[in-house]
Amino acid sequence: MNRQHHQDEIIEGREITLTIFRYDPNNKESKPHYQDYKIAETPGMTLYIALINILTRIDHDLSFDFVCRAGICGSCAMVVNGKPRLACKTLTSEFTDGKITLLPLPTFQHIKDLSIDTGTWMNAMSVKVESWIHSKEQVDISKLEKPIEPEVADEVFELDRCIECGICLASCSTRVMREDFLGAVGLVRTARFAIDPHDERTDDDFYELIGDDDGIFGCMSLLGCEDHCPKDLPLQTKIAYMRRKMVEVK
Amino acid sequence: MKIVYTDALIVGGGLAGLRTAIATKDKGLETIVLSMVPVKRSHSAAAQGGMQASLGNTVMSQGDNEDVHFADTVKGSDWGCDQDVARMFVNTAPKAIRELAGWGVPWSRIGRGDREVIINSKKETITESNESHGLINSRDFGGTKKWRTCYTSDATGHTMLYAVANEALKRGVVIHDKKEAISIIHEDGKCWGVVVRDLKNGDLIAYVARGTMMATGGYGRIYKQSTNAIICKGIGVAIALETGIAQLGNMEAVQFHPTPIVPSGILLTEGCRGDGGILRDKDGYRFMPDYEPEKKELASRDVVSRRMIEHIRAGKGVDSPYGEHLWLDISILGREHIEKNLRDVQDISKTFNGIDPADEGKKGWMPVLPMQHYSMGGIRTNAKGESPTMKGLFCAGEAACWDLHGFNRLGGNSVSEAVVSGMIVGEYFANYCKETHLATHTLTIKRFLQEQSDYLDEILAYDGEYNIFDIKDEMRNIMQEDVGIFRNGEGLKEAVEVLETLLKRTKQISVGSKIRGNNPELNESYRVPKMIKLALCAAKGALERTESRGAHYREDYTKRDDANWLKRTITSWKNPEDTLPTVSYEEIDIKGMELAPAFRGYGRKGSLIENPLSGERAKEIEEIKKKLKGCDRFELQDALMPYKLPLNFKEKNERVGVGYE
Ligand SMILES: Cc1cc2nc3c(=O)[nH]c(=O)nc-3n(C[C@H](O)[C@H](O)[C@H](O)COP(=O)(O)OP(=O)(O)OC[C@H]3O[C@@H](n4cnc5c(N)ncnc54)[C@H](O)[C@@H]3O)c2cc1C
Ligand code: SF4
Ligand code: FES
Numbered sequence: 001m002n003r004q005h006h007q008d009e010i011i012e013g014r015e016i017t018l019t020i021f022r023y024d025p026n027n028k029e030s031k032p033h034y035q036d037y038k039i040a041e042t043p044g045m046t047l048y049i050a051l052i053n054i055l056t057r058i059d060h061d062l063s064f065d066f067v068c069r070a071g072i073c074g075s076c077a078m079v080v081n082g083k084p085r086l087a088c089k090t091l092t093s094e095f096t097d098g099k100i101t102l103l104p105l106p107t108f109q110h111i112k113d114l115s116i117d118t119g120t121w122m123n124a125m126s127v128k129v130e131s132w133i134h135s136k137e138q139v140d141i142s143k144l145e146k147p148i149e150p151e152v153a154d155e156v157f158e159l160d161r162c163i164e165c166g167i168c169l170a171s172c173s174t175r176v177m178r179e180d181f182l183g184a185v186g187l188v189r190t191a192r193f194a195i196d197p198h199d200e201r202t203d204d205d206f207y208e209l210i211g212d213d214d215g216i217f218g219c220m221s222l223l224g225c226e227d228h229c230p231k232d233l234p235l236q237t238k239i240a241y242m243r244r245k246m247v248e249v250k
Numbered sequence: 251m252k253i254v255y256t257d258a259l260i261v262g263g264g265l266a267g268l269r270t271a272i273a274t275k276d277k278g279l280e281t282i283v284l285s286m287v288p289v290k291r292s293h294s295a296a297a298q299g300g301m302q303a304s305l306g307n308t309v310m311s312q313g314d315n316e317d318v319h320f321a322d323t324v325k326g327s328d329w330g331c332d333q334d335v336a337r338m339f340v341n342t343a344p345k346a347i348r349e350l351a352g353w354g355v356p357w358s359r360i361g362r363g364d365r366e367v368i369i370n371s372k373k374e375t376i377t378e379s380n381e382s383h384g385l386i387n388s389r390d391f392g393g394t395k396k397w398r399t400c401y402t403s404d405a406t407g408h409t410m411l412y413a414v415a416n417e418a419l420k421r422g423v424v425i426h427d428k429k430e431a432i433s434i435i436h437e438d439g440k441c442w443g444v445v446v447r448d449l450k451n452g453d454l455i456a457y458v459a460r461g462t463m464m465a466t467g468g469y470g471r472i473y474k475q476s477t478n479a480i481i482c483k484g485i486g487v488a489i490a491l492e493t494g495i496a497q498l499g500n501m502e503a504v505q506f507h508p509t510p511i512v513p514s515g516i517l518l519t520e521g522c523r524g525d526g527g528i529l530r531d532k533d534g535y536r537f538m539p540d541y542e543p544e545k546k547e548l549a550s551r552d553v554v555s556r557r558m559i560e561h562i563r564a565g566k567g568v569d570s571p572y573g574e575h576l577w578l579d580i581s582i583l584g585r586e587h588i589e590k591n592l593r594d595v596q597d598i599s600k601t602f603n604g605i606d607p608a609d610e611g612k613k614g615w616m617p618v619l620p621m622q623h624y625s626m627g628g629i630r631t632n633a634k635g636e637s638p639t640m641k642g643l644f645c646a647g648e649a650a651c652w653d654l655h656g657f658n659r660l661g662g663n664s665v666s667e668a669v670v671s672g673m674i675v676g677e678y679f680a681n682y683c684k685e686t687h688l689a690t691h692t693l694t695i696k697r698f699l700q701e702q703s704d705y706l707d708e709i710l711a712y713d714g715e716y717n718i719f720d721i722k723d724e725m726r727n728i729m730q731e732d733v734g735i736f737r738n739g740e741g742l743k744e745a746v747e748v749l750e751t752l753l754k755r756t757k758q759i760s761v762g763s764k765i766r767g768n769n770p771e772l773n774e775s776y777r778v779p780k781m782i783k784l785a786l787c788a789a790k791g792a793l794e795r796t797e798s799r800g801a802h803y804r805e806d807y808t809k810r811d812d813a814n815w816l817k818r819t820i821t822s823w824k825n826p827e828d829t830l831p832t833v834s835y836e837e838i839d840i841k842g843m844e845l846a847p848a849f850r851g852y853g854r855k856g857s858l859i860e861n862p863l864s865g866e867r868a869k870e871i872e873e874i875k876k877k878l879k880g881c882d883r884f885e886l887q888d889a890l891m892p893y894k895l896p897l898n899f900k901e902k903n904e905r906v907g908v909g910y911e
Binding site: 127 | 287288289290291293295296305344345346347348349351352353354356357358359360361383384385386387402403405408409412413415416417419420425427428450451452479480481513514516517571590594597598601602603717719723761762763765767768769770771774898901902903904905906
């Protein structure tokens, strides 16, 4: 096969080694294993650039999930040297010994290599916590919108920033044991709606959705989620806020 | 062979597709949305700066209304848009944003009293009224007369997409992600669904429906440098082209955004300049006022991008290992503003470039260069969003040439269009699905499935000398060089030739892994020929269009030529064996326009070849206006260019201070 590559003319630095988990569960001949790839590091190289490099120049069969490559869409979470992170926002220069090991994000269905299925779980979670405004009011869209205090809108926005990357789940010991645990992503979603003035749900309503061990009472406050959340959401305080509310319902 | 039946099939789960799904589901239609990625990861999520809707809430947008939004949009399009569609759009946009507010999008709200803003790089104090307290805020954007762009910090697309996706889930819309449509099923000129490849395991599935909506987004990734997500390959648009029946409109109309960051190409929103940020050259000099004294950094995107390249060509670019660039300076807005309203911008700049844009002085300047950003072209539809040549095929959002944007779209008009067209076209589409009975044969469906299956086997059996990734790189390079911001006949001719060669070469490849399952090289091997076809439509359209209009700029034909070119480019792919598209044109009706063609008010003056009909129409408009003196603006509008909207979308929009006037 002819592989004439057009290396971009940029300064190349040290050689780095990526050790990547390889496995295709749909292919009977495939066995889980690690594969090493050596590439030349370029200035400002992210794991996105590194993996695209490997795909286009070394191994055309490597699967992974990138969409926005800008840390916005939440597609590319994987385990990087033991920590769950967004690959597109991870610079290779962080790793001083030039050795990087990549595994697919646990707790989701594995598709192939570094590719996982997050859509199925996240959509089910959204349905389970009824991740939408509940209101009896019929909005007349030709009329002025309902006024909202600017600070309140900002607070809701703060929690609306979750990108469903799944990193909080991968860093959560409860979730690793309990498949149906909603995790920080699901619990914070309820907090988001609980503080939204458009939503008329009461604490009792939320209790119906999260008042059990798969919900708010499953959290053991181990903080793994907040430490790793790439959007720096205030996960612990908001989970605690919901827990206080739910305890009162009991 | 797997066949899935539904009433309404929507390909694409971005803002346009999901809002359409809500329209069909609300009509009681069984609805399936297909997407290459989990829908909340669609490219709509990346929209930063905001959504245009003429609410007129803040003091800086007083006096705004549908008419002002309409005029801005038509001028922005360089008179290339369909004015009917623009009218439909501007009247529905305020309704769309209010619907979204009700669905919980946490729009940034106005606080009463004084607030400091930066205007023309000077601090000024504005005072918001009591009445507007708590209403939706808006910021300034390029090419707009008023501050009309509503936002949630700089994560607007994300919050909109989540709200719309959750509303779709609430209604029980069925979402199948990691599914890629690779061909359109049709019989006797009618569309009956798509053949899909399951990206998890490679299975082929036919999705069959009464009506099919393509909401597959843009095709920016045919360029080397683009702000678009890496899934924006235009496959949905390409499979419509490949039917030989559906047609594409204005594929050469490609937008370049002034301020993606160098070298990654990640976008820094227009909100940076809207909020008061400025562009500087290698000497730290603010150069835009010299070129555009009136709108400065906030002229329309096509104009600012060209001025930047002009300035670099004049030797004022900053040298870097990645080539020349200019600087974007938002440090003048102050840390507090940046950390609240331009937070993702700061995060992007810090993470990918190690620059904190809130740092004062040169330290905080971010390297920027214009890059591909938006596809004005797409599947040609009528004002109802249906292909005029293939029944049952609808299209909305960036994938469509509905034609709201003509040759240049305004920032903030696109997420707005995605939702608004989801409402309007969604309604027409739902009606079509209600009225239509499935009338295709299992044999037809099986034939389309078999064709794709054979095609994939054929690819795996190729035994050529080339590699698909190299071919893709070459396509992206030639598009970047010759079909970019500045174009000329010679370069375009070469581009068409090279692309044609590349298209033929896509059959002279070989694929390493021979499995039909999850196989990234196989994915590229069927996608790249489709991408090259789109590239050819863009290049050929650009070559034949011997004028400059909006984002299409010809160095050898620098004038906008209304006498010869007030028309839409239509490309089609007549036979599967063809290696070039067939180009034809659709006249734009000047006599039916509400706003007769004229100078836009920014960009180069005196570079317009007038069409005699423009003057005639302008006179007619004047006369109608004289005759209707004393009538309100709605009656006048109706006399100039009557238009229709479904549901209650034609109702007047209420505004603070003026009611329904
Ligand atoms: C970085 C960036 C910032 C932007 N900021 C703004 C802004 O501030 N304001 C503004 O108005 N506009 C902005 N835009 C433009 C705007 O975001 C898009 O034009 C708009 O979101 C497009 O929406 P859509 O629904 O048409 O397509 P998308 O959101 O792109 O969705 C396309 C969908 O189609 C699916 N799909 C594609 N092909 C296939 C296939 N073959 N089979 C199955 N599914 C398929 C995808 O999975 C996806 O779900 C920005 C664009 C970029 C690149
Ligand atoms: S809460 Fe944070 S870590 Fe969890 S899914 Fe959302 S963004 Fe990701
Ligand atoms: S690719 Fe979107 S967050 Fe990494």
